[in-house]
Amino acid sequence: MNTKVCYKWDCKRHQCRKARLNSEVTRIELGIQQMQERGDKVWFLTVTTLDEAELTYDLDAMKDFAVRVSKLLERLREWASRVNHPLLRVRVFGFKGINAVTPYQLHAHVICSWIPDPKAVQEAIYVSPKLNEYAEQLNLKIHLEITKDPIAIARYSAKNVQELEGIELPSFFQRISYSRNWRPLDYQRRRKLQEQEKRSVCLTDSLNHMEQTLPCMVQFYILSLVLQPLLPYIKLRHYSHTIYSQLFATISLSLRSQFLWMILMNYPFPDT
Numbered sequence: 001m002n003t004k005v006c007y008k009w010d011c012k013r014h015q016c017r018k019a020r021l022n023s024e025v026t027r028i029e030l031g032i033q034q035m036q037e038r039g040d041k042v043w044f045l046t047v048t049t050l051d052e053a054e055l056t057y058d059l060d061a062m063k064d065f066a067v068r069v070s071k072l073l074e075r076l077r078e079w080a081s082r083v084n085h086p087l088l089r090v091r092v093f094g095f096k097g098i099n100a101v102t103p104y105q106l107h108a109h110v111i112c113s114w115i116p117d118p119k120a121v122q123e124a125i126y127v128s129p130k131l132n133e134y135a136e137q138l139n140l141k142i143h144l145e146i147t148k149d150p151i152a153i154a155r156y157s158a159k160n161v162q163e164l165e166g167i168e169l170p171s172f173f174q175r176i177s178y179s180r181n182w183r184p185l186d187y188q189r190r191r192k193l194q195e196q197e198k199r200s201v202c203l204t205d206s207l208n209h210m211e212q213t214l215p216c217m218v219q220f221y222i223l224s225l226v227l228q229p230l231l232p233y234i235k236l237r238h239y240s241h242t243i244y245s246q247l248f249a250t251i252s253l254s255l256r257s258q259f260l261w262m263i264l265m266n267y268p269f270p271d272t
Contacts, residue, residue: 009161009175017165021158023185024176028090028111028154030183035088035150040113042150043126044157046143047072047108050136056106063170066093068138069108075134077179080114088113089179094160095167109157115144124148 006013007020035042047069049056056065073091080087089112096104118126126144135142147153161175169175 009164021161024161025155025158027178027183027185028158029151030185031088031090031178032111032150032154034183035113038113040088042147042153043110043112043115043118044145044147044153045108045110045112047110047135048105048141048143050139050141052105054105054139057104059168059170062106062173065106066170066173068140072131072135072138072140073110076112076114076116076131079116079130083114085114086181087179088182090157090182091177092157092160093164093173093175095163096160109160111147111150111153111157118144118146 005019006016007023008016009020011017032042049065055061069091073089076089077087089110092109093106094109095106115126115128116130118128120126124145124147126146128142128144131144132142158176164175
């Protein structure tokens, strides 16, 4: 019996999908803790289509809705950067009834650390005229509130992903996306450190190889510069005396001089 968990959303085994869901819940909670440590407010947005009759069932409509939500969040990030606020945000797609008129519709939940010019409407309910105006340009509608129980909101948002089970989704459709500065999980941090270590090893090997071959290449370059004034006296059989032919001849002589210099100086040919 295979007990290994793959953490894939589309895996046939329930334990794999459940493990992935639990990991996403944990990561959202870590990001909210990061907001609270910075002293940020935890904002909760529900993004739907401006026209409640708009269908978001087929693949093209889902892809179009996802693109519009991405544009909205990118504009939010740009506004936050202008006021020197490193925006923390997570976006989760869900697929269920919003009200009696639209029984099933693709929508997005967003948890973020900053909103431009929020104005209170009633308890915990706010509006952002600037954000609403841009959302309407994208044919989107926003419901904005400030969370009283951030951890409960984190679990609620992550569990919305379960609504997409059994539904055909567009290619490269991301059920959940995080901002780059969102706090990663332990295994993601370890994986990132391993990748950085591999890059460091490759860079070290390249530098060591360069230390061996750099003196040779400097000598080759000097020799090519010495031979370059002799080009007007070299008869080219198949090339006219143009800038390109002279450039080609310079490169050719430089390569030939590499072999000659290595033989004279007893240098091995460097690996490519």
